Amino acid sequence: MNIRRLVTLFAVVALIAVGLALPSFRARADLPESAVVSTEWLAARLDDPKVRVIEVSVIPGVYERGHIPGAVNFVWHTDLVDPVIRDIASPEAFQKLARSAGINADTTVVLYGDNNNWFAAWGAWIFSIYGHEDVRLLDGGRAKWERENRPLSIQQPSHPEGNFTAKPARREIRAFLADVLAVVKGEAEGVIVDIRSPAEYEGRIFAPEGFQELAIRAGHIPTAVNVPWGRAVNEDGTFKSVEELRQLYASVGVDGSKKVYVYCRIGERSSHTWFVLSKILGYDVAQYDGSWTEWGNAVGVPIENPAGTVWGRQ
Amino acid sequence: MAESTLGGGAQAASTSLKNPRTAAAVRLGLAWLIVGALVALAFSLHETPNRGAAASFSLLIGVALGVTFQRGRFCFFCIFRDFIENRDSSGLFAVLSALAVGGIGYAIVFGAFMPNPSGRGLPANAHIGPVSWVLVAGGLAFGVGMALSGACISGHLYRLGEGYTRAPLALFGSLVGFGVGFLTWHTLYVEAISVAPLAWLPKTLGYGGSLALHLALLSLIAALLLRHLPELPAQAGGKLTWRRIYQAVFVTRWNPLVTGALVGLIGTFAYLRVSPLGVTSQLSSLTRTALNNAGWLGDRLVGLDGFAGCAARVVDTITNNGILIGGLVAGSLAMALFTNRFQLSRLTVRGALTALLGGALMGWGAMVSLGCTVGTLLSGISAFALSGWLFGAAVFAGVWLGIKLRLHA
Known part of the structure; x- marks a missing residue:
């Protein structure tokens, strides 16, 4: 008798747990993984050489005091816009930047940052302009990664030079x-x-x-x-x-x-x-x-x- | 032991503070209460939304500074005066020690933050300021203000915890000085600061070369000061006992080299985790916000927001820097109570007026120099910034001038 009760109780608890977890599951499930990746997805691929993580945060020192392990820092004010004239980064400058981050033609680029991913999204736009197809955003940005108490590192990554080639800007x-x-x-x-x-x-x-x-x-x-x-x-x-x-x-x-x-x-x-x-x-x-x-x-x-x-x- | 001096052994009822035992109990009770409150505050800040670890850490950094400043008597004015008046260089060794350890620490942190110093830009948040005559003028005014008011801004903050009654007046005076600084900022920025170079040694020498030069320079100064070092007290040998540890921490004045090394370490940790040490950012931000709300100051101070340093922002709340300052005062107060060094000093009219005026001079100097003896001198020199050295020399000259003019008498 007691055992049956216990089993029933377990079943009820399990059902409630699944029910609670389901809505978030469903909301996430339909976002195309080719554009948006979850923190879980990224956490499982930090050592994948095909995946390159890039932080674009605009508050000074945020990246330096702790970033997603292996992530490279792109500075919006100098790397992703032209430092002199009002324009996006030039193809030459951007190609050099991307290569130094170890990005190849077939690299999966995952961007994230502070300020609701705004500047990371700018980075995704620049990657798209110069013809890199596989560019994605980390869902929830830096804030979500931090909130989930996921690991951060102050170590500066060094990746072998990539072969990324900037294509003519997609007008x-x-x-x-x-x-x-x-x-x-x-x-x-x-x-x-x-x-x-x-x-x-x-x-x-x-x-x-x-x-x-x-x-x-x-x-x-x-x-x-x-x-x-x-x-x-x-x-x-x-x-x-x-x-x-x-x-x-x-x-x-x-x-x-x-x-x-x-x-x-x-x-x-x-x-x-x-x-x-x-x-x-x-x-x-x-x-x-x-x-x-x-x-x-x-x-x-x-x-x-x-x-x-x-x-x-x- | 020092525990029974408060009250001077007066014969009074056992419930009165005049009774030395009661007084000591109250004093120690208060000290423990402050320690407990600080620990509780550190935990609760950590759990507060929009505060978190940075706020909690700022509080602890402030407490550590307050304790170290109080126990090591790390007061720039006292240190400079001891040397200028009495040719006693022992305090200066604390400053040299702080700069040496700070330089090593910064070199290590820089290596992680910005592996290639010769590239574009400067390391995030480091206090590398514009080098111009404004910095010299600011340093001189700051030094004279120190002599007039009896301490620098960080000195007043920790001495506030010791019951130094001129400290609140000097700090209030500094708010006025910050205000004058904002009103003169635009002219100074356009004329000098906007075109002043941000000279940073590692750009040309790399981290290794900069650190070597940094340590060589400090060693040279130390060698010159060595003959002014008074005889050290004899140290007894024998076993280390709990009683001796207690004596070393709570009773005898800390060794200057140890005090300085701790300040250098605290500065390194602060830079690594939150931002370089500084104690004027919240004070000047308060002034800027007040002037802004009163309509005396526009929303924009051209150029100011672009510099790293203790520059003011328009803020509505207490920043991490404000939390640090609070921790500094509380940490010093707790230590002063533990060691029975809390005593309300007698305030004279002259002492009050000079504190206000000296504070105002320091406020102006710190505003146009983007920091004080902590933010621009300590955090600047540790970061291998030329601005730190120049400001330090100007402050020393200002204190020397103030003492020669007997402004501190």
């Missing part, structure tokens, strides 16, 4: 002002997504509090829809499920039938949305990295300013 995933202007004027087909906060989108503020790169005008690019980047992630910073993401963007008319243009303030947050739309949902997406700090300063381009904060009004 179709990067948009310039003229490309976006053509969409606004109806000369080209496309849908524009502004991923900033509603306050920035409406022109109530020029930039998030504490940020200094400003524009002369506040507001957004005409016809752009507003989907703040953060709506693509769960509370713990992990990506929502494919179905949730598809519905989120479909609700504002972004369903992959037309080319998508994403922008933010300088292109760091919109890299995140670029990653969601292109690498997770598979849509045709270009990032406009000039973003609001170019558009809001450009002479003669139309803007929308629903908040009515244009100069001289207040």
Whole structure:
């Protein structure tokens, strides 16, 4: 009798445990592993020479005081943008950087970083621009890895020189002002997504509090829809499920039938949305990295300013 | 033993603090209470969201500094004055020892943080400051301020724990000085700091070469100071007993070389885990935030936010640096209670005014130099930054000037 009771109790407990674990399982299961990897996935492959982990954090000293073992440090301010002119890293500089990180043509590149993976997503965009297909993000970024008390190292990795070769820049995933202007004027087909906060989108503020790169005008690019980047992630910073993401963007008319243009303030947050739309949902997406700090300063381009904060009004 | 001096042996009721036994019990009880509270705080900071290990570690680093400064009398002004007035170089050996150990520690940490020093950029967070005449002016003002107020900023912080009544006034004065610093920052930045070089030895000499030069220079200074070293007390041989360990830790003044080595180690650990040692960042951030809220200071201080150092940020809360400072004062207070060195000093009008004025001079100097004797001198020289040496020389000259002008009398 007692044994049967015990077995029943065990069964009930096991069922509850499975039930509790299931939702997170299901949410994760449909994210394509070719784009997003879990902390478990990565933890099991730290010694795999085919997998190269790269940290792109922007708070100084974060990488140095402890990174995922074997991870290489890419510095957004000097490695992933041109250090002099406003542009992305040149193909020569990026090829040198990637080779010194030991990246080969067939390497699986996994990026992660602080600040919700924004700058890591920028890194993924640069890898894609220069033709490296197998580039993925660590779901939940640095914060999740730390939260799970996974190991960190202060040891600087040294990897044998790789053979990565930068291909000619893929123009179709990067948009310039003229490309976006053509969409606004109806000369080209496309849908524009502004991923900033509603306050920035409406022109109530020029930039998030504490940020200094400003524009002369506040507001957004005409016809752009507003989907703040953060709506693509769960509370713990992990990506929502494919179905949730598809519905989120479909609700504002972004369903992959037309080319998508994403922008933010300088292109760091919109890299995140670029990653969601292109690498997770598979849509045709270009990032406009000039973003609001170019558009809001450009002479003669139309803007929308629903908040009515244009100069001289207040 | 020193435990029965408070109260001076007055004959009073056993419940009164005048009774030496009661007084000692209260004193030791308070000290243990502080230790217990610090341990509890370290644990709870670790569990607090958005704080975590860095905050907890900052508190412990602060406590370690407070204890070491108090027991080793690591007060830059006292050390400089002993040499200038009495030709006693023993305190200076603590500084040299801190810089030697700190340099070795930094070389080790740099090797992990930035294996190739000749590449682009500087090691993360290291206090490598711009070298210009502003740094010299800041150091001189800081040194004169030390002479006027009776201690440097870190000195006032640990002496606050000993009941030095001029310390809170000097620290308040420094807040005013930081404010003046912010108002002069723009002009100084445009005229000098923006084009000043960030001279860092390892760029040209590598870590090995830099450390060799660093140690050679310190050895040379030590050799010159050796003849000013007073005779050391005779040390008894024999077995190490609990009583002797207790005496060494809690009763006799710590050996300067040991004190310095501990400061150098603490500095290395702080850099490895959180950020280089510094004690002015939270103070100047407080001032900047207050001025900003009052509308006297714009949101932007051009150039300031780009430098590593004890520069101010606009902050709403207590930063890790604030936690470190709190730990420093509490650690020193606990030690002062354990060793019966807590005594409220008598405050005169002159003493109060000079503390305020000296504090203001130090605040201005620390603001334009991006740090004080800890942040710019100790953490800078340990990081092989030219700015550290230059600031150190200017501070020493300022203290010398202040003493010659009898500002400290």
